Amino acid sequence: MTVAATKGLPKIKHVRAFTVRGGGADYHDQGEGHWIDDHIATPMSRYPEYRQSRQSFGINVLGTLVVELEAEDGTIGFAVTTGGEPACYIVEKHLSRFLIGRSPAEYEKIWDQMYFSSQYYGRKGLVVNAISGVDLAIWDLLGKLRGEPVYHMLGGAVRDELQFYATGARPDLAKEMGFIGGKLPLHHGPAEGLEGMEKNLSLLADMRSKCGDDFWLMYDCWMSLDLDYATRLAHRAWDECGLKWIEEALSPDDYWGYAALKKNAPKGLLVTTGEHEATRWGFRMLMDMECCDIIQPDVGWCGGVTELIKIASYADSRGVMMIPHGSSVYSYHFVITRHNSPFAEFLMMHPGPTEVVPMFAPQLLGEPVPVNGRIRASALDQPGFGVSLNPEIALHRPYSNA
Numbered sequence: 001m002t003v004a005a006t007k008g009l010p011k012i013k014h015v016r017a018f019t020v021r022g023g024g025a026d027y028h029d030q031g032e033g034h035w036i037d038d039h040i041a042t043p044m045s046r047y048p049e050y051r052q053s054r055q056s057f058g059i060n061v062l063g064t065l066v067v068e069l070e071a072e073d074g075t076i077g078f079a080v081t082t083g084g085e086p087a088c089y090i091v092e093k094h095l096s097r098f099l100i101g102r103s104p105a106e107y108e109k110i111w112d113q114m115y116f117s118s119q120y121y122g123r124k125g126l127v128v129n130a131i132s133g134v135d136l137a138i139w140d141l142l143g144k145l146r147g148e149p150v151y152h153m154l155g156g157a158v159r160d161e162l163q164f165y166a167t168g169a170r171p172d173l174a175k176e177m178g179f180i181g182g183k184l185p186l187h188h189g190p191a192e193g194l195e196g197m198e199k200n201l202s203l204l205a206d207m208r209s210k211c212g213d214d215f216w217l218m219y220d221c222w223m224s225l226d227l228d229y230a231t232r233l234a235h236r237a238w239d240e241c242g243l244k245w246i247e248e249a250l251s252p253d254d255y256w257g258y259a260a261l262k263k264n265a266p267k268g269l270l271v272t273t274g275e276h277e278a279t280r281w282g283f284r285m286l287m288d289m290e291c292c293d294i295i296q297p298d299v300g301w302c303g304g305v306t307e308l309i310k311i312a313s314y315a316d317s318r319g320v321m322m323i324p325h326g327s328s329v330y331s332y333h334f335v336i337t338r339h340n341s342p343f344a345e346f347l348m349m350h351p352g353p354t355e356v357v358p359m360f361a362p363q364l365l366g367e368p369v370p371v372n373g374r375i376r377a378s379a380l381d382q383p384g385f386g387v388s389l390n391p392e393i394a395l396h397r398p399y400s401n402a
């Protein structure tokens, strides 16, 4: 394709933002009895009434944001992320002005305008989720217009397959399924005192006995701990159960706490975080302040592919591993192209979890799933992100930019 042809890509003609309920990109939005909502420790666990269920305090209040970009020639790129109706408002009423009439090949300038025009009320969280959703849809549209998978546009695969660890309540089953490790949700935080700590450790010890000594076991603490509790848990879980990493132990704002945790953690135990961090500047803070051994941006929350390129390069220059938070195809197309992303996360969305089901089910058709804990690069060989929206799901468009 000549430069002229690249410049002549069809422009974006329509921008549409929808919200969807029930699983999918807002993967905490599950039905009753799901492992992902069963007494998992959070910053809200200090309130007994919000301890049993994360949905009780609103973890699933937003729902999924679907961004659809239609080009002049009718080609549609889309993406899903967490954001729901408020994110629809931001996309339709604010961000759409930087998209309509523009070439999707201008993703750098578009990202710059979306971020700096919303910086006065955004920077992290919902607004950057919305920007991420738009950016992912741009890359999907670009791939469909160029007939290329996103990972080809990111420089191509550096290995033949992706390997995964599994996040869920059953690392013992994850081992049988061929995953390289199992990440457990932490169930008890500081408010449940020493009794809760002992329960956390006995669950880990049970899983260690079932999985053997070599299988990776990790704890995901979902921002629920204080520095003292996290440090004590880190040492005991390392000494007694060979914990591989302790994830997101503290508030994402507590860079100083993470620096202290990493400094005082047992040598060999990895400290990881980042899924609720955003942009190159947020991840630079985590790395420059020596907060963690592995950064875990979610490509649907940190700014999209255009921003993840910058985050990954800075991590690579510092010898820091970047293992994106589970975000289905949106992270797989990135991880396969980067040496400092040697494996990926697979979030087990089956309620048990006793089987592998697509992470963003039921929203994406063609979503690849690990087989024996792996996905071959060739499974990503479809234009864009290689998935399509399930026509069965009920899309709701609460606003318009007309």
Ligand SMILES: C[C@H](O)[C@H](O)[C@@H](O)[C@@H](O)C(=O)O
Binding pocket: 036, 040, 167, 168, 184, 185, 186, 220, 222, 275, 325, 326, 347
């Ligand atoms: C399992 C954790 O509690 C979260 O639900 C999970 O989404 C996230 O923290 C992860 O790393 O997968």
Ligand SMILES: [Mg+2]
Binding pocket: 220, 222, 247, 248, 275, 325
């Ligand atoms: Mg996590």
